[in-house]
Amino acid sequence: MTHKIAILGASGYTGAELVRLIATHGGMEIVALGANSKAGQSMAEVFPHLRHLDLPDLVTVDEIDFATVDLCFCALPHKTSQEVIKNLPRDLKIVDLSADFRLRDPSAYQAWYGNAHAATEIQKEAVYGLTEFYRDEIRNARLVAGTGCNAATGQYALRPLISGELIDLDEIILDLKCGVTGAGRSLKENLLHAELSEGTNAYAVGGTHRHLGEFDQEFSTLAGRPVEVQFTPHLLPMNRGILATVYVHGDPDAIHAALSEAYLSEPFLEVLPFGETPSTHQVRGSNFCHIGVTGDRKPGRAIVVAALDNLTKGSSGQALQNANLMLGEDETRGLMLAPCFP
Amino acid sequence: MTHKIAILGASGYTGAELVRLIATHGGMEIVALGANSKAGQSMAEVFPHLRHLDLPDLVTVDEIDFATVDLCFCALPHKTSQEVIKNLPRDLKIVDLSADFRLRDPSAYQAWYGNAHAATEIQKEAVYGLTEFYRDEIRNARLVAGTGCNAATGQYALRPLISGELIDLDEIILDLKCGVTGAGRSLKENLLHAELSEGTNAYAVGGTHRHLGEFDQEFSTLAGRPVEVQFTPHLLPMNRGILATVYVHGDPDAIHAALSEAYLSEPFLEVLPFGETPSTHQVRGSNFCHIGVTGDRKPGRAIVVAALDNLTKGSSGQALQNANLMLGEDETRGLMLAPCFP
Amino acid sequence: MTHKIAILGASGYTGAELVRLIATHGGMEIVALGANSKAGQSMAEVFPHLRHLDLPDLVTVDEIDFATVDLCFCALPHKTSQEVIKNLPRDLKIVDLSADFRLRDPSAYQAWYGNAHAATEIQKEAVYGLTEFYRDEIRNARLVAGTGCNAATGQYALRPLISGELIDLDEIILDLKCGVTGAGRSLKENLLHAELSEGTNAYAVGGTHRHLGEFDQEFSTLAGRPVEVQFTPHLLPMNRGILATVYVHGDPDAIHAALSEAYLSEPFLEVLPFGETPSTHQVRGSNFCHIGVTGDRKPGRAIVVAALDNLTKGSSGQALQNANLMLGEDETRGLMLAPCFP
Amino acid sequence: MTHKIAILGASGYTGAELVRLIATHGGMEIVALGANSKAGQSMAEVFPHLRHLDLPDLVTVDEIDFATVDLCFCALPHKTSQEVIKNLPRDLKIVDLSADFRLRDPSAYQAWYGNAHAATEIQKEAVYGLTEFYRDEIRNARLVAGTGCNAATGQYALRPLISGELIDLDEIILDLKCGVTGAGRSLKENLLHAELSEGTNAYAVGGTHRHLGEFDQEFSTLAGRPVEVQFTPHLLPMNRGILATVYVHGDPDAIHAALSEAYLSEPFLEVLPFGETPSTHQVRGSNFCHIGVTGDRKPGRAIVVAALDNLTKGSSGQALQNANLMLGEDETRGLMLAPCFP
Structure with a gap:
């Protein structure tokens, strides 16, 4: 079974890292790549190292049909992420890589980030994404908040x-x-x-x-x-x-x-x-x-x-590990790449 | 089917790169790692980035039982390689990453490398390993000479x-x-x-x-x-x-x-x-x-x-690509890793 | 005798390199540092590595009294430089580090840079700043056009x-x-x-x-x-x-x-x-x-x-070498720093 | 007045850094460069970045006539330094950059370095070279022990x-x-x-x-x-x-x-x-x-x-600062080079 995947914020480094990891996952198909500022470009233009992959062009978030998506990675900037996620379907599985849903206490959020949280209702659903310590919650979560690296x-x-x-x-x-x-x-x-x-x-x-x-x-x-x-x-x-x-x-x-x-x-x-x-x-x-x-x-x-x-275990690798759990896949799938040394 | 693989010269960078690539190949098992100067050490000591893998300890070439090996990668230094390979079983499939079997003309070899070739008979068997241009010969070769990067x-x-x-x-x-x-x-x-x-x-x-x-x-x-x-x-x-x-x-x-x-x-x-x-x-x-x-x-x-x-397409990736051909595997198996950027 | 020096474009790398070199020159005093976008800041804010020096704060070009200046280095971006220089006093010695006065033929300038030259009269005065080949002309020049690195x-x-x-x-x-x-x-x-x-x-x-x-x-x-x-x-x-x-x-x-x-x-x-x-x-x-x-x-x-x-012999060092000639100083003054290796 | 300087250990990085600094000092002449392992070579062979300087060829320590030397920098490896210094003239001013004379207590030396000190008598003369805190002692010292970086x-x-x-x-x-x-x-x-x-x-x-x-x-x-x-x-x-x-x-x-x-x-x-x-x-x-x-x-x-x-204030710059004091020079002479950024 192949899971349909969307990535929002595909023109950033964590977005590219998600694509790199999913490329050898085997059980995921990327059906949408969102990047408002670079919508219309191909991924090969934005990240030429991914040119060998058959990927959809970048689109705005509005252009994505989330009904066909099994899981969405949000690799958007802080604050943008909450604005976007609050308008996504409420039954869509989401792994957020931003800071927006990490802090359970809205006042703590405001203290550290300087603005009131715009999606406090959704924040209540969020599970903190440190896989090894929240594994069971993540498996059943709709929204997982990736940790800071x-x-x-x-x-x-x-x-x-x-x-x-x-x-x-x-x-x-x-x-x-x-x-x-x-x-x-x-x-x-x-x-x-x-x-x-x-x-x-x-x-x-x-x-x-x-x-x-x-x-x-x-x-x-x-x-x-x-x-x-x-x-x-x-x-x-x-x-x-x-x-x-x-x-x-x-x-x-x-x-x-x-x-x-x-x-x-x-x-x-x-x-x-x-x-x-x-x-x-x-x-x-x-x-x-x-x-x-x-x-x-x-x-x-x-x-x-x-x-x-930081780009792998600290963000995109962690995100994929959590997505695997949320989708019922083997937790390590696509993640056993050996380190690239030297 | 899992192919039994030996790697000679496992303590060098091309040796480590072979292990990195084989780690996600799925159809190969590393049964022997040769490195005379570091024999007795574990691969985790020599290359800690590979510590998560279940690998045999480093041994001397003499300690390896080649009867159990389907294909041997030789990642030894120039000149050493020909000395070692001439003493390996004559029916062992070998992908050599050194310069020793690249030049078909022994006098050209001597001119460029400064010494007479010590295994000219074996050199005659060697196929030049530039996969895209020698694909058919490689498929049927016993010994493939990896190209210079x-x-x-x-x-x-x-x-x-x-x-x-x-x-x-x-x-x-x-x-x-x-x-x-x-x-x-x-x-x-x-x-x-x-x-x-x-x-x-x-x-x-x-x-x-x-x-x-x-x-x-x-x-x-x-x-x-x-x-x-x-x-x-x-x-x-x-x-x-x-x-x-x-x-x-x-x-x-x-x-x-x-x-x-x-x-x-x-x-x-x-x-x-x-x-x-x-x-x-x-x-x-x-x-x-x-x-x-x-x-x-x-x-x-x-x-x-x-x-x-140079470590992948220029040497160890090319070597694995050739080994796939020699073993009847899909040529790209284990090699579709996306580039690691940034 | 101490020459009064102004540097326009002091917030860029060639500007900073000029200050670094002049710091041990011994015969120059920096009396004005121009940088329109960072006017009002101290040089220590813009380039903390120069904080030990007693330097004037950054100002806009308009704020500089060029009557007190013996020689002005222009380290401004291309095109900006010609606009600025054409409004400077016509008897001010200038070493320009931009591309604006390198090409003697205005049509060549337009072909390579895409715009008509805004100060063609001044361009006629300019001497090409490749010291070793234009030494005599530079010695007598009012305006020297530093070469591309x-x-x-x-x-x-x-x-x-x-x-x-x-x-x-x-x-x-x-x-x-x-x-x-x-x-x-x-x-x-x-x-x-x-x-x-x-x-x-x-x-x-x-x-x-x-x-x-x-x-x-x-x-x-x-x-x-x-x-x-x-x-x-x-x-x-x-x-x-x-x-x-x-x-x-x-x-x-x-x-x-x-x-x-x-x-x-x-x-x-x-x-x-x-x-x-x-x-x-x-x-x-x-x-x-x-x-x-x-x-x-x-x-x-x-x-x-x-x-x-490129920052020294390719631009700011060359500029200082030319300035020394224009000011009657020893050509090598301030420039005998040994390379910084490793 | 020009001080005659010898540098022992001239083929290492701190040796090269001393030469770099002395090159623009103006009051020092390098009369001997010792480097046993590279004796016979020119400094331009060992450090091509110093080829513009008129320097003596490298010699063994034995070949140096210390009677003509006003001050000797020892940039030798730990342990070698004490062996060499104990055989140098007892009235020669020395700035040692090794660890050999930093610790006043021979038992502390032995505990940290694993061997008995071979020149304990000389160690008693040594002044710890942290200039700002031992300035007066350094001014009158014969032997200054440069600090660890x-x-x-x-x-x-x-x-x-x-x-x-x-x-x-x-x-x-x-x-x-x-x-x-x-x-x-x-x-x-x-x-x-x-x-x-x-x-x-x-x-x-x-x-x-x-x-x-x-x-x-x-x-x-x-x-x-x-x-x-x-x-x-x-x-x-x-x-x-x-x-x-x-x-x-x-x-x-x-x-x-x-x-x-x-x-x-x-x-x-x-x-x-x-x-x-x-x-x-x-x-x-x-x-x-x-x-x-x-x-x-x-x-x-x-x-x-x-x-x-570490090569300047942490070792060779400190050494030159101390040498200036020992020779009655201005403490900052040759040391006012601005940092090299970027």
């Missing part, structure tokens, strides 16, 4: 430690290193090759990055009390990849054991032997997340490092 | 022009731009990140690059007279990719028509609309080759630009 | 061969590899890190690049007959640097001798020993140009490779 | 906070991002372009990096009690630059004030306005260090980010 990485490193009560909740520091595609295909000066290559900087320093809304929501729920982590992202001269270096107070061996046990059966989460550290090179272009645990020379301190590809 | 790129741009008698054979210039993995995983100063990133240089200038042996052999055979092209490779700060800019004297429209017709049914060779030019970004990690033709302002001059990924 | 590189490789009648004028191919800063600080999709890093492509293929106007003008003048070269630029994933690989018909030894002799006393042009090839790494951030000559295996063919930094 | 970056961020008693000494985390030249010109697999570009990883996780020996020594001395920081370096795909992201418990405003005051008169240390963050792009190729302070959303937490170029 940084938020996914940090949660893979931390959730079992929080739920296992293994760490001091007031002393959690996430220092993240992110590739540039996390910022999308947007024309900003700091994303130019000339500005970005051969150097690095921190940004959104001091607790202002929006993915903190997700950390707060998820970690506080897990802990049963408010948890606020420190989180500093850095922009690196690389296209794909997130490396989260997480500093915690806790017993390194217990932490390694908890992560190993939690992810033992997970097809995409690999916990390395104790003392080894992952590299974003080793997950590039794949849906895998590698996690390493090391003890510090200071007793009672551990460093957990997690690496994934 | 630069040699493949240049031939895709030029063969139909030569066989169609469309260009001046004395005025052919190939200016190639190559990514660094073409040089393998070797510890050389000029391959260090610090020496290579953010700059470029030509090398083997003036007609000294060994892939010229292949160009001479193939183009002279095609033309029925000696053909010597000019060929200058350049090392670029990128890991994968070859861009061949080929300058010829001939009619641009006729050239475009000839290439379009020649590759009309080819699954991996894409001729762009007249006047468009390809980019190595658009083929990265894939088995596709994009080819563009443009006329120059000087009448009777054309520029043909061809782009492929 | 590609045009400079190609001319360094070719001028002595043309004036020496050493090569076939109908068979000249320039294959150029350019870093991304050649395109300026402009927000274009193909200049994003995600689109550019780890790959390459040709552009303006077939004789459409505007720097051909300069090649045509200069080479035809030198040869005393029309000369049209073939010229294909490529965009490389690096910030600075141009490598010109020039294919000619001629005697390699005579070519090497001619270049060596021509540049024997030049402080910035280094001809390498015969058979060696330069690298853009080796000139990064400096005003040097390295040139190598190699013979091809085809008799009577030579390859000349020239490397320079 | 990571150690310098971290200390610039932290020393005024520790001496000002502004932070909790038990909760200091330094997350460092380092360019690849910090590892020198060594042929290691992980330093290859193919392995390093487009990805990142942590290394020496958990408190095993040798620069911790310097942090421990300096911070404990400052605090008057043992201080152990957490320190995790990361390797980034860039050639130059260190970004230290330092997490502390303390009042952000007081921290910013303390840093601003401490570095008010320092020519190379720039404290940014509160809330701004530095970038390694902005210091590349220069001797400047940019420092930013931001408060976290968690009260009482601050993030200090420091950026410098």
Whole structure:
């Protein structure tokens, strides 16, 4: 059986990544590609690397007949996504890759994103899309809200430690290193090759990055009390990849054991032997997340490092994994691509 | 039916690329990984990006029981390859990725490689592995000699022009731009990140690059007279990719028509609309080759630009394509991965 | 004696490069920085790497009192430059870095740039800024037109061969590899890190690049007959640097001798020993140009490779070199910075 | 007056960087370049970017007549340096760039470096080379021990906070991002372009990096009690630059004030306005260090980010700064090069 798929926001990087993954899925047919600003163009014009595929031309969202669509991926910008989704059929299965339906509390949404939510009714339906921790809900969901790419990485490193009560909740520091595609295909000066290559900087320093809304929501729920982590992202001269270096107070061996046990059966989460550290090179272009645990020379301190590809496990791969569940497919279908190294 | 596969030289980049491609092939099982210098290690130690796969540990070539192997990929260094292959069973199907069996004339081999060939009898069996032009021979071959990555790129741009008698054979210039993995995983100063990133240089200038042996052999055979092209490779700060800019004297429209017709049914060779030019970004990690033709302002001059990924279409992808033919599989099996962009 | 300097277009890369070079010149004081779109900002906001310098804030061009200025660098976009310069005092010394005054023939200007020239009277005054070949004229010039960065590189490789009648004028191919800063600080999709890093492509293929106007003008003048070269630029994933690989018909030894002799006393042009090839790494951030000559295996063919930094010797360094001449300073003052490698 | 300079270890990156800086110093003449493994070669062969300079050929250390040398830079590998220096004249002024004389306590040296120190008598003479904090001692020193590049970056961020008693000494985390030249010109697999570009990883996780020996020594001395920081370096795909992201418990405003005051008169240390963050792009190729302070959303937490170029301010620039002091020169001579951006 072949599922009919629509992708909205097909002219962005996460849209292209969805097409790349679906190309070898075998059980999905892309019937519509929406991209208002580039409607009328062929996908080969917008993304020449996909020219070998037989794909529909880009159209506006209005032109799509959703009655023929089994599942719709929304890879639209934040805020646009809620406006679009609230006008889609209410029985259409949707995987949203934007930030719009991640936060369950509308006031938290407003605090982090600066505007009132325009589709609060729909937000109630949304399931948070961190597959490994919401698998059953996702399987039955109509609308899944894909996580932030940084938020996914940090949660893979931390959730079992929080739920296992293994760490001091007031002393959690996430220092993240992110590739540039996390910022999308947007024309900003700091994303130019000339500005970005051969150097690095921190940004959104001091607790202002929006993915903190997700950390707060998820970690506080897990802990049963408010948890606020420190989180500093850095922009690196690389296209794909997130490396989260997480500093915690806790017993390194217990932490390694908890992560190993939690992810033992997970097809995409690999916990390395104790003392080894992952590299974003080793997950590039794949849906895998590698996690390493090391003890510090200071007793009672551990460093957990997690690496994934922001475009794959951090967004489009996660989205496909969730779509597989929603459609009754094998969860890993189309996602077993080995990382592209070197 | 699952074919039993051995890979010799599994600790190099082309070896790893073979494993990456076979990982989603579905009809092949890797039963042996040979790498004398790293024998005893697991593949996860040598290439951590492959850690999710269930692979045999690395062994020496001597430890492999070839009786259980249906096809062997040899991804060994030049000269080593002929020494190893001459001691392998004479009925074993082999796809060699080295330079050792590309040149049919032993004296040409000696001239370009500086040593007498140690397995001239076996060389007689070898079929040149440029799939699209030797498909039938490859299907029936025991030993296929993978082409040089630069040699493949240049031939895709030029063969139909030569066989169609469309260009001046004395005025052919190939200016190639190559990514660094073409040089393998070797510890050389000029391959260090610090020496290579953010700059470029030509090398083997003036007609000294060994892939010229292949160009001479193939183009002279095609033309029925000696053909010597000019060929200058350049090392670029990128890991994968070859861009061949080929300058010829001939009619641009006729050239475009000839290439379009020649590759009309080819699954991996894409001729762009007249006047468009390809980019190595658009083929990265894939088995596709994009080819563009443009006329120059000087009448009777054309520029043909061809782009492929040296590790895939230029070596390991080509090798798998040939292996599929030799094993009676669909030629494209395992090779339809979309390029990994960005 | 300290010369008072104004820089128009100070918010672009060539503007910043001028400030970088002047910072250690010792005989120049920057009294005005013009940048209409960023007027009111400090240079530290626009270019934080210059924050240690005591510089005036950015202003609009109208706000500058040119009566106090000894020499003005115009690093404005093409077309804007002529509009601005025609309104500047007619006795102000100007070094223009745009394309506006490079072509002596207004019809050639219109053909390459698509618009009528708005300051043809001023154009008559302009001296072409290729220092080594127009030194005396520059010394006495009021207005010097900086060359195109590609045009400079190609001319360094070719001028002595043309004036020496050493090569076939109908068979000249320039294959150029350019870093991304050649395109300026402009927000274009193909200049994003995600689109550019780890790959390459040709552009303006077939004789459409505007720097051909300069090649045509200069080479035809030198040869005393029309000369049209073939010229294909490529965009490389690096910030600075141009490598010109020039294919000619001629005697390699005579070519090497001619270049060596021509540049024997030049402080910035280094001809390498015969058979060696330069690298853009080796000139990064400096005003040097390295040139190598190699013979091809085809008799009577030579390859000349020239490397320079497009922001320095290709534009702002050249501009400062010319300004030194115009101001009676030592030509090399402020320009002896060693290349920044690695 | 021109000082006669020798550089030992001239074939490495810090050696080349010393030559680059001295090239525009004006008061130094390089009279000897030592490099045992490349003795007999010219500097132009080893570092072609320095070919325009009139430099002596490389020689073995034994061939150098130190009687004619005013000051010797030792840019040799760790352990080799102490062996060589103990055999140099006891009145020769030396700036050592290795790790050999940084740690005052021989047992600390042995603990971090794994071998007994071979020149403990000389070690007693050594002054720690962090210029801004040991300026007077350096001025009178015979032997200055250059700091580790990571150690310098971290200390610039932290020393005024520790001496000002502004932070909790038990909760200091330094997350460092380092360019690849910090590892020198060594042929290691992980330093290859193919392995390093487009990805990142942590290394020496958990408190095993040798620069911790310097942090421990300096911070404990400052605090008057043992201080152990957490320190995790990361390797980034860039050639130059260190970004230290330092997490502390303390009042952000007081921290910013303390840093601003401490570095008010320092020519190379720039404290940014509160809330701004530095970038390694902005210091590349220069001797400047940019420092930013931001408060976290968690009260009482601050993030200090420091950026410098490891080859310049982190090693060779620092070395030249110290040499200037030792020779009675202006401390900033030869070091006011503006950063090379982009």
